[in-house]
Amino acid sequence: MAACKRIDLLEQYRQAARRKMLFFLVLTMVIALLAGAAAILGEANLGISDVSCCILARFFPGHYHTTAFTDMIVWDLRLHRILMGIVAGAGLGVSGAVMQGILKNPLASPFTLGISSAASFGAALAIILGAGIAAGSWMVIGNAFAFALLSALAVYLLAKYKGISSETMILAGIAIMYLFSAMTSFLQYAGHSDQVHEVVFWMMGSLGRSSWDRVAMLLAIFVICIPYLISKSWDLNSLAAGDETAQSLGVNVEKTRVIFMMLSSLITASIICFTGTIGFIDLVAPHIARMVIGGDHRFLLPGSALAGALLLLGADTLSRIILAPAILPVGIMTSFLGVPFFVYLFLQRRRTFW
């Protein structure tokens, strides 16, 4: 009898593991296919052979040949944008999952914690008052980055006074969010109409600002942060069981919460300073992953990364081709794509997923 139950449990575990592996495999393949499609689709009527020859020509210049025009379209316009979609989407997914994990709240995201609105304020400050921590074209980017981190620090300091519990952090985050949105509105009120437009465009979010340098910078930050976060995902799991339980398991709750908060803020800040605020992905990608593969953060973090990458790349590709040559703001597409999928999963599952 006991042996039979053991086998059942093992079988169940294997099934769950297979389910997770299947999720990873399918998502990775879909992302790869989508990236391929995105490299081929576009205004310039390039075929699969044109694009693949063009990509290979950079690696084997002697063997493959391409035209200057194709090279410009593929390398200077399409590829870095596709990679930016994957990298930024993955980063947003992970940071959303981490924040929801440490705050034990399904609504936690860089937006609810004031990070996005602080980044917008930083950008508005550079655009309208011309005041910033960096010079020239880096002023808006530098400001957005600095203010995003600053707001995370402010949330931390506010919460420190009341003890770093998940409730205090969320309340502090919401207070910070309202403060920064009010300050952005004030700057917009004071600004010239051109500047106001610029701030609005910035806040809308777009992958049009991507470039190879920026993709490389994001990758460098992620290569350091994301493996560390995943390696510490046991701590996130124990936090989910409650602060006392985590403490009794030997986790330094406050320290863990602060480190996770700072790393996920760093990831978010580095993304939104290049893309503007792209909402929704950081909130919903973790939920989509959680509904399919469950709440174990060892799998949830990479799962959220894949879901986020798929959502952002898919949304950006659609926003490029649906009304071509016009482009829809990517934030509209992420919601149009993500919400129906989210609702479908939400209705499919009978028990609560959170």
Place this chain on the structure above:
Amino acid sequence: MFFIQLTLIEMENVNTTAKLILLSLVILPMLSTLALAEENSTGALTVVDDLGRAVSVAQIPQRIVSLSPSNTEILFALGLGDKVVGATKYCNYPPQVKELEEAGKIVIVGGYVDPDIETILSLHPDLVLASRTRSTEAVSLLDKEGTATFVTDPKNLTDIIRSIESIGKITGSEAEASRLCDQMQSRIDAVSEKTSSLSKMRVLYIVWHDPVKTAGAGAFEDELIEKAGGVNIFHDLSSYAQVDPEAIAVRNPEVIIACSGMGSGADGPTQWAKTEKGLNQTDARKNGRIYQAEGDIITRAGPRIVDGLEMVAKFIHPEAF
């Protein structure tokens, strides 16, 4: 035909006073049907505005509030600057506007989307000039308060000239308005004449670079490009739209005109056009045909739109000017 000949023969026979009476009998009714403005004995004026409403003022307006930069420019061009008592914070041309604001002669009534109705009413204007796209709510509120509100809504160059004419009528400056409009029309004709025989250049107009926004059919910029002897590569889009940079590369503009505003990102679009790698293979970039145009001049529905047309024509066909 026979009848006209008869009258002409008869006219030769009658004396000069009778001739004059006859002439005025023919011309007066013609004039009154042609003119939209009707001036009765008390000096009251009624003109139909771009919303199709008959707007009346009891006498020639002495206190005018302008709710858009273009209308402010028109009023000053008609020599009515001393009658302007209120303007928006975006009214920045001619430079006298700012001087008069500092001297307290012109009061800022807010932006064009959200003008402060109380401030407007406290100025006791006898005419408010609004623009349809920008101050719809203000117009209905002012209407309720019984303030004469004249709305302009020009969609193209012809409309702009017509709106200047009607503003001339409602402000009692018809002669100045028709002189200004004649000047504008002859400058437009001169540009058309110089560029009509030249090849149509493919032109890209950049409103903003981050994200890339351009002007399509229905925007003033599109009409200016066409009248200046070019063809807007995004004429197939309507009004202002965000476009894929790849579409620019494919449509290969020969001339790029980037907008500059008054804001901090003033030369952002120009710098983008000059440095974006994805435009490397376009003719405009290869030949260094990238120009910067002041946004206020080419997008405002005022007298300076003709300056904008001449400027755009010089960018597109420098050989003709």
